[in-house]
Amino acid sequence: MDHRIDRRSLLRLAGVGALGLAVPSFLTACGGGPSGGGVSNAGKDLAPWPTYVPFTGPTPDAPGDDSGVQPLYLKYPERLVRSVGDTPGDGSDVTVMVLSYGAPPKPVGDNQYWQAVNRALGVNLKVIVVPDPEYGQKMATLMASSGDLPDLVMFSNLALPHAAEFVQARCADLSEFVGGDAVKEYPNLANLPTYAWKGMGRIGGKLHGVPLERPMPANSLFVNRTALDAAGIPLDWTTEQHLDAMKQLTGDRKWGVGWFKTLFGGLGGITYHAGSLGAPNTWSADGGAFAPTLATPQFEQALEVMRELVESGAHYPDSLTTSSTDMQSHFHNGTVATMNDGFGSVSLATMKKIDGRFALDLGRPYGPQATPWQGPGVFGHVTFKKAEPARVKLLLRIVDYLSAPFGTEEHELANYGVEGKHFTKDADGIRTTDLYGQENNSLLPTKYVGAAPAVLYLPGYPDAAKAVHEWQKATLPRSVRNPATGLRSATEAGKGAQLGQIVGEGIAAVAFGRKPLSAWKDVVTQWRQAGGDRVAGELAEEHAANR
Known part of the structure; x- marks a missing residue:
């Protein structure tokens, strides 16, 4: 998730949406009968996952590992390499439809970043930028239309009804181009880890897109380490120490913990507490049978912890009416000492908003048998308009370029723009200019067309980057993935x-004392009877097919 969080993004990053029990991911967002018909993977010949060929890039200051720990870079690489040999395009127009969390981009004629990307790609990018509040409706209109499609369409993790059927019917099957060793023709796509392809998933056994990779951590507890250190609160803590710490940090119009309301009425933060206390990540799949984490004692214990925080007054008092954006501001200015947010908020933008007020860190899980939850490994994915193979390959080369990894010339252009215009370099690495604030890959969201595997690099903030890396090393080796x-x-x-709605309202009612624990x-019984048990059976069928 990127640093600008909104109500739709919360469904993935916090509260009930992160459970995967409330809102389906893209590949669950389709009908087609009890078993899903043509878009189901059960009983289908499965395209092989793309072969993983990692990029041998600049040596990090501290390495990553298979548990999801990211490579740490305290300095920007002195020498960059090229990952793309020839200009990808042929001078043609390429229409792209992408989600945006920012203001509209400057027109291409006035936008030096856009012009530079066009020159590098060898095409004329015609970008349809869809503001986040309009995304669901715009996508529904697109899918209902029988007209021509954009060349590339970005799907976020927001559930869209019948999206899988639409993609299967109207978008290119990429299996022959990227399945197995075929992906080696696109080395930056081969560098995408297998977990990202699996997070995107198959449709009807086929690969219908390219994933937008995200780091392994899911919803995380962001902490004001300066405030915690001043209060003598340790890095590692027990459940009781966590509760006492939040109380200790409360007073004088400041609070220990900031929550915010999710779309379905639940509270952001349940995932951190559930993972701290050993609850399975959304589902358990022992022996192939799916069982919901909602029904576990550990999840109920997490609700009890949240209830105790409410009763003690340690939580921000307007949690059920405060937006995520406002709660982030409360965290940045020190009003709340901790808050749950998507891991994507570990960013240069967040550091600039904190503006040196305190040292940023992430809170470690507090239970003795913690099972920290992993995220899906993707922010969404990009689909391709059906076309002749030569055209599909051109589009793949464009996505390959924009997916270039850290340490390459292509990554520098795609992420920072043109040196001397959008950024400069000094001993600390990249320094963005005022022009970068007006022209970047958020306002012109090329980062939602192709995304490299993320690394830990916070130019100008090495201590924060090191703290997050230490947190990853302490947390991720025991983290668990959602089997769904x-x-x-x-x-x-x-x-x-x-x-x-059932889950969200139940969480809020119990946490705020409107109903007993x-x-x-x-609540769990109501959820089961409303369809939860059927979901479990269907996931088990899909899980067996995808092994």
Whole structure:
């Protein structure tokens, strides 16, 4: 998730949406009957996952590992390499439809970043930027239309009804181009880790897109380490120490913990507490049978911790009416000492908003048998308009260029623009200019057309980068993945909003004391009867097919 969080993004990053029980992922967002029909993977010949060929880039200051720990860079590489030999394009127009969380980009004639990207790609990018509040409706209109499609369409993790059927019917099957060793023709796509392809998943056994990779951590507890250190609160803590710490940090119109309301009425933060106390990540899949984390004692214990935080007054008092953006501001200015947010908020933008007020860190899970939850490994993915093979390959070369990894010339252009115009370099590395604030890959969201595997690099803030890396090393080796990631369920697609409402309202009612903790069992029963048990059965069928 990127640093600008909104109500739709919360469904993935916090509260019930992150459970995957309330809102289906893209590949579960389709109907088609009980087993999903043609878009189901059960009983289909499965395209092989793309062969993983990692990029041998600049040596990091501290390495990453297979648990999801990112390579740490404290300085920008002195020498960059080229990852793309020839200009990808042929001078043609390429229409792209992408999501945006920012203001509209400057027109291409006035936009030096856009012009530079066009020259590098060898095409004329015609970018349709869809503001986030309009994304769901715009995508629904696109899918309902029988007209011509853009060449490239970005799908976020927001669930869209019948999206899989649309993609299968109207978008290119990329299996022959990127499945197995075929992906080696596009080395930057081969550098995308397998978990990202699996997070995107297959449709009807085929590969219908390229994933937009994101780091492994899911919803995380962002902490004001300066405030915690001043109060003598340790890095590693028990459940009781966590509760006491949040109380200790509360007073004089400051609070220990900041929550915010999710779309379905739940509270952001349940994932951190559930993972701290050993709850399975959304589902357990023992023996191939799916069981919801909602029904586990550990999840109920997490609700009890949240309830205790409410009763003690340690939480921000307007949690059920405060937006995520406002709560982020409260964290940045020190009003709240901790808040749950998507890991993507570990960013240069966040550091600039904190503006030196305190040292940023992430809070470690507090339970003795913690199972920190991993994210899906993707922010979304890009689909391709059906076309002749030569055209599909051209589009793949464009996405390959924009997916170039850290340490390459292509990555520098795509992420920072033109040296001397959008950024300069000094001993600390990249220094963005005022022009970068007006022309970048957020305002012209090329980063949602292709994305490299993320590294830990916060120019000018090495201590924060080191702290996050230490947190990853302490947390990720024991983290657990959601076994439903990349799978689909027709029932969840059709009843996801209803199921989410049940869970979200139940979390809020129990946490804020409107109902006793014992009432949670009734919430789980209601969820099961409303379709939760059917979701479990369908996921088990898909899981068996995707092995």
